[in-house]
Amino acid sequence: MKAHPADYELVVPGTLSAVLSLLAREPGAWLPIAGGTDLMVQYSAGNLSARNLVSIWNLPDLRRIEVFPGEIHIGAGCTYTDLRENEIVSREFGLLSTMASWTGGIANQNRGTLGGNIVNASPAADSLPALMVYETELILVSMRGERRIPYGGFHVDYRKTRLQPDELIRAVCLPRRFSSYHAHARKVGARHAQAIAKVCLAALGRLSDGVIEDIRLAMGSVAPVPLRLADTERAVRGKRIDPPLVDLARKTAAMEIRPIDDIRSTARYRAAVAGNLVAEFLEQLRAAGTKT
Amino acid sequence: MSESRLQGSKCEITLAVNGQRATVRVHAMERLLDVLRHELGLTGTKEGCGEGECGSCSVLMDGVLVNSCLIPVLQAKGADIVTIEGLSSDRQLAKLQQAFLDCGGAQCGICTPGMILAVHHLLRRRPQPTLEEIREGLSGNLCRCTGYMQIFDAVMQAAQRGAAT
Numbered sequence: 001m002k003a004h005p006a007d008y009e010l011v012v013p014g015t016l017s018a019v020l021s022l023l024a025r026e027p028g029a030w031l032p033i034a035g036g037t038d039l040m041v042q043y044s045a046g047n048l049s050a051r052n053l054v055s056i057w058n059l060p061d062l063r064r065i066e067v068f069p070g071e072i073h074i075g076a077g078c079t080y081t082d083l084r085e086n087e088i089v090s091r092e093f094g095l096l097s098t099m100a101s102w103t104g105g106i107a108n109q110n111r112g113t114l115g116g117n118i119v120n121a122s123p124a125a126d127s128l129p130a131l132m133v134y135e136t137e138l139i140l141v142s143m144r145g146e147r148r149i150p151y152g153g154f155h156v157d158y159r160k161t162r163l164q165p166d167e168l169i170r171a172v173c174l175p176r177r178f179s180s181y182h183a184h185a186r187k188v189g190a191r192h193a194q195a196i197a198k199v200c201l202a203a204l205g206r207l208s209d210g211v212i213e214d215i216r217l218a219m220g221s222v223a224p225v226p227l228r229l230a231d232t233e234r235a236v237r238g239k240r241i242d243p244p245l246v247d248l249a250r251k252t253a254a255m256e257i258r259p260i261d262d263i264r265s266t267a268r269y270r271a272a273v274a275g276n277l278v279a280e281f282l283e284q285l286r287a288a289g290t291k292t
Numbered sequence: 293m294s295e296s297r298l299q300g301s302k303c304e305i306t307l308a309v310n311g312q313r314a315t316v317r318v319h320a321m322e323r324l325l326d327v328l329r330h331e332l333g334l335t336g337t338k339e340g341c342g343e344g345e346c347g348s349c350s351v352l353m354d355g356v357l358v359n360s361c362l363i364p365v366l367q368a369k370g371a372d373i374v375t376i377e378g379l380s381s382d383r384q385l386a387k388l389q390q391a392f393l394d395c396g397g398a399q400c401g402i403c404t405p406g407m408i409l410a411v412h413h414l415l416r417r418r419p420q421p422t423l424e425e426i427r428e429g430l431s432g433n434l435c436r437c438t439g440y441m442q443i444f445d446a447v448m449q450a451a452q453r454g455a456a457t
Contacts, residue, residue: 001326001342005319010366033364040362041343043321053321057367081356105432106410107359108344 002046010053016061016141019054020168024143028165030054034077035111037104038120062115062170065089071176073139076115076169080104080127083114092179095130095202102126102187102200115169118151121159121225126187128226129202132218134174141170148173155225181206181214182288184281188273189264197221198265201277207289212236217281221264222257222274231256232278241286249282250275305369309334310378320366325349327365328375336376336405340434347433350406351375357413359432376405379412387455388412388446397446399437407433411447412455419456421447 010033013019022030031050033039034057042048056062062077065086072088080100083089090097103126104112117125118138136151140163151172154162163169187200197220205215215237217229232252239245259270306315309332316331328334328351340348342361349360352374379386388408391397398404407430414421414429421429426447435443 001323003321005321005323008319008321010320010364012366012369036362036364036367037344040323040364044323044342044361053364055364055367101428104344105347106413106429107347107350107357107432108362110356111358111362 001044003043003048008043008048008051008053010055012055014059016056016059016168016170019056019059020141020143020166022054023166023168032056032119032168034113034116035079037108037112038116038122056168062168066171069176071173073171073173074114075171076118077113078115080109080112080114081106084109092176093130093134093174095133095183095185095204096127096174098185099127099130099187099200099202114172118154118169118172119161119163121155121161123155123158123223123225123227124196124200124221125226126197126200126220129200129218129220130185131172131174132226132228133202133204133216134178135216137173138169139171139173140164140167142167146170152228158224178204182285184284186277186280188277196264199259199270199273199277201274201281203278203281205281205285207241207285210289211238211240212285213238215285217253217278219253219257219274219277222259222270224258227257229253229256229278236282241282241289246279246282250279253278303366305365307368307370308372310374316365318365320364322365323361324351324353324363324365324368324373325360327368328360328373334375334377338402338405340402340406345434346403347406347410347430348403350409350433352409352413357410374409376408379408386412387453388415388450391446391450391453391455392443395442395446395449397438397443399435403433403435403437407435407443411450414447415451415456419454420451423448 030052033053059077062075064075066073080103083100084097117127131151137148138151139146139148181204184203187197189195189197200220202218206213215233219227232249235252236249254271254275257274259267261267302317303320304317318327328337338348340346344359344362351360353371410430410433418425426444
């Protein structure tokens, strides 16, 4: 380990209000740490610039899943295991539980939290494209009060978010209106568990009389932020799925993403795969439409 | 604020390790892995990658499988920790450990303690796991020697011998 524990401070206030009041007193001075699956890696490598950490692991106010008639609120401190074990999440938000199952191995799923994943803001995070397509909103909390914002605009640039230094994500709100959609998730990487994606796709779609009535596409690892493929959605919405449309979608997706060359893949490969994944989803959607 | 201390000062942390209370004076950001190995002398828990990729440092914390290299020890205050040393009793190997021996599920041994803790965690939730469940349960534990097949055999054997009970 390259870090010296003596150089760091960690406090465990124990309640959400105590954490928020610390953040309000000294905004920007304390870095919240939940399950540590990202921060402890940076720390051990000697790459954690923050010296003062405040634990938000297992705060009861952040670790529950609340069910309302129109939506569910997932506490930001819920782990991937919590998501996978929740019946409503698996039944109505299958993309989220599938993508949670691809995140790390079991030990990391037991500690990694949904809120931590969002704030860590890796463009390669597996679960974030799922949140994108479900029209998620975030409840942010601070001593100043709560505000609710669409998740779609939360990531402003590479690892930059709209979260203020005195704020935490309290809950992730998912509207319960996508259970009738055809859902598809695909991760292309060296392996499913314990591997970071080269490209991953979360997709929802619904046909009406053979026409794409609604479609939602989001990808990870193809831009500085998790990316909603708005151009591609627009290009196919209201159309009938046929080979020329699939081709158009493939090309639009490849144009719309902003991939880079890195240790896991190349921009060229990512563009080709991104197009193929969108094409694969449209073929599936058409097949699902002809069955019913 | 009571938790506030000068940087660099140590704090006293009590936790239960393998059923016994232990109190250590350590820095809050010390890794649980290092506290187990260096302060408590429990060297069965191994360090592999040190970044949560390999599972060698797996332990149970309050019954949940975790990578001890990613736990700041202050977050383990008051927790119930089980390491590989806590699985055998009275010099008697657990059924699970015996199955690994019988099936050749261990070679160099570095991944073995973490592997066994991960299987222990799996069998408590799925006493008779399918091969797919075994693969998933061990997906966070890397072995560079065995090629995994003997390990999967050992888990099957252990399940048949009622290791979960």
